[in-house]
Amino acid sequence: MRRPSPSTTPFCHVTWQRHGGRAEEMAYALGGRAVHVYPGALAARRLVLVRYAVSVLLTAAALVRLRPRAVVVVNPPVVPGLVVAAYARLTGARFLLDSHTSSFGVKGNAVAARTLGITRWLGRRSSGVMVTTSSWVAEVQRWGARGLVVHEAPPAWQVAPAVRSERPQVLFVGVFSSDEPVAEVVAAAALLPDVDVLVTGDVDRAPAGMVEAAPSNVVFTGFLDQQAYRARLEQSDVVLALTTEPTSVMRAAYEAVYARRALVVSDWPTLREVFPLARHRGNEAAALADGVREALSDDPAAAADRAEQALSVQAERWDDQLDAMRTALALPVPTPQGA
Known part of the structure; x- marks a missing residue:
């Protein structure tokens, strides 16, 4: 079995998702490269098999070119994991399976449920499976x-410090997936007439009639690229990160903390543990509206202090998780500059 040479790329993070931000940020943290494969011209559902075939070729070509000694690969879908497992088998590289909660067949992901046997097979051949909770x-x-x-x-971007506007903005980050209580957010907006509520995500995926029937203070932003998302986050006073799945840990909630913005999350035990300084509310309109009002009631100094405490907790936890990834992938700890 041939081992990658010392001159190869130490690490790659492979993803086939539409967004490549997570892969880019983890690759930067681990001193490697992101391999973000998403042929947008083949995004239509009827072209999924063609897109997967092209993505397999692009992924394999990137791995051959970069020859990483360690790889993280996002799951679902299982196909890129199979490509990475084959590469690891041929080269002796280590890999971690970055398994989102939906990969376990929850959150309405029927395809992941049917391919859970493949996920298990990949997990046993990996150096570890990255998950959101101790239960997983x-x-x-x-x-x-x-x-x-x-x-x-930590994200590659930064935002300006929060400045409370006369008419506050609340950003609900989502993609209209089955575990997002979008209807409840829209109903909460009706209880907050002096607040603008922005809902992200491709409006073609919104439930029929929702956009037309929404109160006038609800803005459906559509899909936001990274630059547009950063701008919306910077303009926001409060971020809503909500789910009906108890084991989900939403990226949007992490981003809100990194951006030092007030955060309202669903009231699940996992989210209470991970985001102890957020407002935790049930996924009902009245409860969500109450959480937003409470977040907006903080004076600027108290809000800034709460945000800094939340960031400190999150940064310490990320350092521990980063060390665990390095250990599993046998990656060296970088030497501090000037050492």
């Missing part, structure tokens, strides 16, 4: 694999 770690261990709780790296 226990599930992965039942497969005979190693589980690691890993969330989100």
Whole structure:
């Protein structure tokens, strides 16, 4: 079995998702490269098999070119994991499976449920499976694999400090997936007439009639690229990150903390543990409206202090998770500059 030479790329993060931000940020944190494969011209559902075939070729070509000694690969779908597993088998590279909650067949992901056997197979051949909660770690261990709780790296962007506007803006970050209580957010907006509520995500995926029937203070932004998303986040006073899935840890909630913005999250035990300084509310309109009002009631000094405390907790947790990833992938700890 041929081992990658010392001159190769130390690490790659492979993703086939529409957004490549997570891969780019983790690659930067681990001193490597992101391999973001998403042929946008083939995005239509009827072209999925063609897109997957092209993506397999592009992924394999990138791995051959970069020859990483360690790889993280996002799951679902399982196909890029199979490509990375084959590469690891041929070269002796280590890999971690970056398994989103939906990869376990929850959140209405029927395809992931049908391919869960492949996910288990990949997990047993990996150096670890990255998950959101200790409960998923226990599930992965039942497969005979190693589980690691890993969330989100610091973002590549920065935003200006929060400045409370006369008419506050609340940003609900989502993609209209099955676990997002979008209807409840729209109903909460009706209880907050002096606040603008921005809802992200491709409006073609919105439930029929929702956009037309929404109150006038609801703005459906459509899909936001990274630059537009950063701008919306910077303009926001409060971020809503909500889910009906108890084991989800939303990237949007992490981004809100990194941006030092007030945060309202769904009231699940996992989210209470991960975001102890957020406002935790049930996914009902009245409760969400109450959470927004409470977040907006803080005076600027109290809000800034709360945001800094939340950021400190998050940064310390990320350092621990980063160390666990380095250990699993046998990556060296970088030497501090000037050492």
